[in-house]
Amino acid sequence: MSDEEMIITDNEFLRQFETRINNELAVIEYSQQERKIFLTKLRMPENSEDKQEDFIMAVLSEIKERNTRVVPTSPEIAGYMRKNRRKYKDLLPVGINI
Template identity: 90%
Template sequence: MSDEELVITDNEFLRQFETRINDELAVIEYSQQERKIFLTKLRMPENTEDRQEDFIKAVLAEIKERNTRVVPTSPEIAGFIRKNRRKYKDLLPVGINI
């Protein structure tokens, strides 16, 4: 795993968070309603799966800064939050269990 910090960009036009890994684009698509952001799809370039958790962590940190709640509908992101429940439970809306 690389220690290189990921730079996250919010492409509001395409409604996706983006980062470059090995000069390839990794994407988390989203939709937003009121104070909730639904993370709907994760796309990682081939051979960058080792950075997937780093990308998810960086996007969740960005969302936390915005004081917004997260509804992960992507199986990979839901699984990550489930695995790290204690750290990210405050990002989930009331009544949402993963």
Template identity: 85%
Template structure:
């Protein structure tokens, strides 16, 4: 299973991005202000941690297409962006360093 297999859904009612992994729901909760989206919490089903990066990348790609800035307050997502700073620096609001 690769990142392309992940279908990301934006559940605006629950304010979370969702995907199915092994028939279980993984989600990244968010809140939105102005042109910024705050990624606040990552929840992965037990045993699917190996897919965590794929899910984060898929959600970041979705946000990039919306031309919106990202403020990662979830430690896992902030850590991922920090590790791949060059690739995602354009997604961060001006003045935000993680």
């Protein structure tokens, strides 16, 4: 797997998006209500913080393809979306600001 290629799996049973980084599991947990997905928790393998933004970006891209709104309750994900506000503002539900 190259640096750019990150394969995201939606584990619906555990309600989490998953990818492998350095052969370890990275996870974004979620809960879903109607057409909104709440990204509640981010877990990254040790020493892989440099891949955190790539993982968040890949998950947000996956969600965007589903035409679903995102409510980032995880501080790391909310921070990433705040930093990239213009790119992701259309993913936020009406009335939600980060």
